Amino acid sequence: MKILVTGKDGQLGKAFQKKFQSLLQDNPSAFDIQYIGRRECDLADLSVLENILHEYQPNVIINAAAYTAVDKAEQEIDLAFTINAAVPELLAKYAASHGACLLHYSTDYVFDGQGDVFYNENHPIGPLSSYAKSKAEGERLISEVFASSRGPQVSKSHYAIFRASWLYGDGDNFIRTILRLAQDRSELKVIADQFGVPTSTEWLVALSADFLFDMSRAANIVLRDFPSGIYHAVPAGQTTWYGLACLAVETAKASGQNLLLEVANIHAIPASEYPLPAPRPMNSRMSTQKLQKALADFGLVSQFPQWDQLVRIYVADLVKNQLI
Numbered sequence: 001m002k003i004l005v006t007g008k009d010g011q012l013g014k015a016f017q018k019k020f021q022s023l024l025q026d027n028p029s030a031f032d033i034q035y036i037g038r039r040e041c042d043l044a045d046l047s048v049l050e051n052i053l054h055e056y057q058p059n060v061i062i063n064a065a066a067y068t069a070v071d072k073a074e075q076e077i078d079l080a081f082t083i084n085a086a087v088p089e090l091l092a093k094y095a096a097s098h099g100a101c102l103l104h105y106s107t108d109y110v111f112d113g114q115g116d117v118f119y120n121e122n123h124p125i126g127p128l129s130s131y132a133k134s135k136a137e138g139e140r141l142i143s144e145v146f147a148s149s150r151g152p153q154v155s156k157s158h159y160a161i162f163r164a165s166w167l168y169g170d171g172d173n174f175i176r177t178i179l180r181l182a183q184d185r186s187e188l189k190v191i192a193d194q195f196g197v198p199t200s201t202e203w204l205v206a207l208s209a210d211f212l213f214d215m216s217r218a219a220n221i222v223l224r225d226f227p228s229g230i231y232h233a234v235p236a237g238q239t240t241w242y243g244l245a246c247l248a249v250e251t252a253k254a255s256g257q258n259l260l261l262e263v264a265n266i267h268a269i270p271a272s273e274y275p276l277p278a279p280r281p282m283n284s285r286m287s288t289q290k291l292q293k294a295l296a297d298f299g300l301v302s303q304f305p306q307w308d309q310l311v312r313i314y315v316a317d318l319v320k321n322q323l324i
């Protein structure tokens with residue numbers, strides 16, 4: 001089995017490298033893997049990606065690359081659409097015509113954020129920003145390519161789109177920004193009326209690997225025949241940016257990190273007091289029942305951990321490894 005991973009230097013891409021490294025340590029001949037980052041391939045040039053696909057001929061493609069500069073995307077709309085829509089379309093066309101499997105990542109930002117329900121996968125989308133529209137277009141194109149593909153290879157090929165939210169891992173993210181600011185600020189204002197679920201890349205990658213591969217037979221990792229479609233992939237529970245900031249600071253202090261900022265001096269503000277170029281959804285809650293059922297059908301434990309449990313582990317690890 002040959003696996004191609006794009007976006008190797010991003011938060012998700014780095015987590016995939018770590019995960020696959022440990023799988024290969026246990027079983028060095030389990031699969032062949034190629035990672036690509038900006039140095040190997042500028043995805044804005046689709047012909048370079050096309051060449052890589054045709055030379056490497058992967059059986060599994062994991063698209064961890066994306067244009068993720070949410071505010072900058074308002075100025076770089078064409079580039080955002082190339083990376084977030086044209087690239088996944090090209091990967092889907094390759095997968096559908098070569099009997100390969102595609103795992104792509106999308107975002108809670110495809111929703112308009114109205115109401116306070118946990119959206120399921122069929123809830124109508126309503127992207128508010130250029131970034132969100134480009135990610136929604138990526139989802140649409142992948143589904144369309146697979147739906148309209150014909151030929152002998154199509155029955156073997158399948159795809160999954162995992163919608164995640166508020167990612168944190170090895171890279172820049174909200175938690176690290178808060179902890180950096182907490183070192184030399186004594187007061188901080190944080191938005192408290194946008195709801196969502198922080199998602200650990202380490203957890204998301206472990207979940208993705210379980211979803212893609214049957215690893216129960218140590219000597220032989222087998223690609224699963226999962227149902228194609230969109231899946232919501234976030235931990236359990238819900239919070240706000242304010243709730244996340246408070247937990248991050250509280251955990252860092254409890255882990256021995258010296259911070260000027262006290263939790264009591266983190267002030268809750270409405271999003272309207274912190275305008276940004278790209279609007280964000282007020283409600284990013286997503287139901288994960290569909291993914292939990294798919295995992296249960298594979299005979300796997302399908303209960304997802306609470307978001308705060310994973311944030312505590314992440315922050316304690318940042319402190320331990322002096323990464324703040």
Ligand SMILES: NC(=O)c1ccc[n+]([C@@H]2O[C@H](COP(=O)([O-])OP(=O)(O)OC[C@H]3O[C@@H](n4cnc5c(N)ncnc54)[C@H](OP(=O)(O)O)[C@@H]3O)[C@@H](O)[C@H]2O)c1
Nearest residue numbers: 007009010011012038042043065066068105107164166167
């Ligand atoms: N971050 C979040 O909060 C969040 C929330 C929900 C969903 N998601 C989705 O989750 C996925 C992973 O996000 P992430 O946080 O891991 O993103 P990230 O850290 O920004 O990583 C994205 C990677 O894509 C690469 N990339 C972008 N443009 C490229 C180009 N023209 N050529 C080659 N590589 C390019 C970047 O390369 P460079 O490192 O060279 O820039 C980067 O390594 C994405 O699909 C994203 O939309 C993210």
